[in-house]
Amino acid sequence: MAHQHDTDSSLPPTSDKRNSRVNFPADHLKNDQSPDSVLHEKQHEEDVDNINYPPPWKWEKYFIGGYSQGRMLKFKNPNTMYKAINLFAGVAIMFYGYDQGVMSQVNLNEDYWNHMGINSPKDSSRNVAAEGGIVAVYYGGTLIGALIAGSLADRCGRIKAVVFGSMWALLGAALQASAYNIAWMCCARVIAGVGVGAIDCVIPVWSAEVSSHSARGAFLAIEFFMNIGGLALAYWIEYFADLNPNKVMAWRTPLALQIIFIIVIGVGINFFPESPRWLMKVGRETEARHVLHATRDADIEYELKSIKKVVKYEIETSGQNHYWAMLFPKDRYSRQLRWRVFLAVWLQIMQELVGIGVVTVYAVDLFQDAGFSLQLSKLLAGFNNISYMFSVVFAVYTLDRFGRRSTMVWGAVAMALILLIAGILDKYAQVKGPNQRAYGAAVAAMTFLYTATFGATWLTTPWLYPTEIFPLNVRAKGGAWSVVGWSIGNGVITMITPFLFQAISYGTLLLLFGLNIFCLPFVILMYPETAGRSLEQMDTFFENGGSWNVFKASHNIRELQIDDWRWTKKLHPEDQKELEKGRRLSSAVRMPEEDEKDARQSWKKRPAYTFRRKASNAGLM
Known part of the structure; x- marks a missing residue:
């Protein structure tokens, strides 16, 4: 257990010496250092230097690529290196966006329908299922690729795992661009999914581990700006390719262009740290x-x-760090890992439940249902992607400033209201009459607003969160579990969405309204705030919380006299500095009794004050 002046709370108690008191002369203390912090430092200094490192994995030499200190790019200013890493990670995430969005207009190409055998009639149940199945089977591949890469990244390094994924993605892209029937395309989609799943599993972990704890949110938000840029790029390439009378090249060219991204990623990663x-x-x-x-x-x-x-x-504790042990624990440490796995997987599934896959992948169908022509629907969907991309800029500001919990909660509230209004308007937009165009325009406006809200709030957090809550030795496997959740959510949503539009039409948006409300209690009650805390500090919560309820866990941690106990709130930079110096924290550990005392100063203001205080303590303000 970590106590009041411990600087590292992830280590379990090893002896009674940790709780002893030793007086140090003042001249032996460093500036801003307490006697307890010096005692802690001296007790663990020898142990830290005496680590029994595991031998290299015997198969590591058979995987190409990897880190080389001599080959690594060198810059005079660390900020330049930081920007270069950020840019490269952004390119990798941009490829993920491109690959995810590339099927949006391929599904509208008649030559593609003919090759896949889903053209006569297009609206039959079999063909609707086949269209959704070709898109959804890709996520089976991403699930497999993530699990493989998660293990590889821990065994032979993050860089080699990315190279491994790039090789699979390259093969899958080539096969997709040359597909001539549905079986060929499905196999190609699975292979491409393996590669993309591997890349998506490792890149967020790698980028988080090379960035500082004070800027992880902004770091990943910038990458996902490029991710949606990739989605928009794929869409507009397909839009202009579709203007080509040669309908064969209109769908094969965008699929083949994936190869450029893959070569840049697979080769370029080897020049980074x-x-x-x-x-x-x-x-x-x-x-x-x-x-x-x-x-x-x-x-x-x-x-x-x-x-x-x-x-x-x-x-x-490496014996408990396998996928099986993470799901079926036999000891306390493994049970902590299982809880982290659940949080990562469920957060990704919730990201899909709030509806973004429905709105982006099937945006053209959504606009057509609102009364727009096919060509105008395509244009609206393309501009919606551009708006979506620029909305991610807000996440650069919100994630680290307001925290992960507040961003997700208020994002879900806003999206629920937007979808409720959009669903009601869409009902009237599908009725012929003089006001149909006005209702359709309102549906389009709500769709733009919804995707912008998602981009500013929910897009980045489910990818950032798993990189922060898992301990080092399973962080890549944690990223893999996150991609598993993303694959399950995306696979189910993309498979059933064509049926939803066909069966309940505008009711699809009302269903998504309900799902946004459904997700709110999970975020508020189960997810600790990670903003401002180092990756090593996160073990404090999971080792000492003892509850799935973040409020109860915070209370338990406070009872152990651990300074950083309010895990519903962001840890501010000044508190982090105090923690590193061994001092008592300030704003993050404000006691409830102090809040009550302040509230009594003015009984007239107490109701509003109490609401604000409770919301603030919950990390919502």
């Missing part, structure tokens, strides 16, 4: 230190020491 946390895990401390120097503009010793402490503890 490996995760310093993974390097430390396999005993390559000198290289880990070199990477931290290259990517940090501040002192790295505190972060390096924190990483080493966590590495030591997690190596000692």
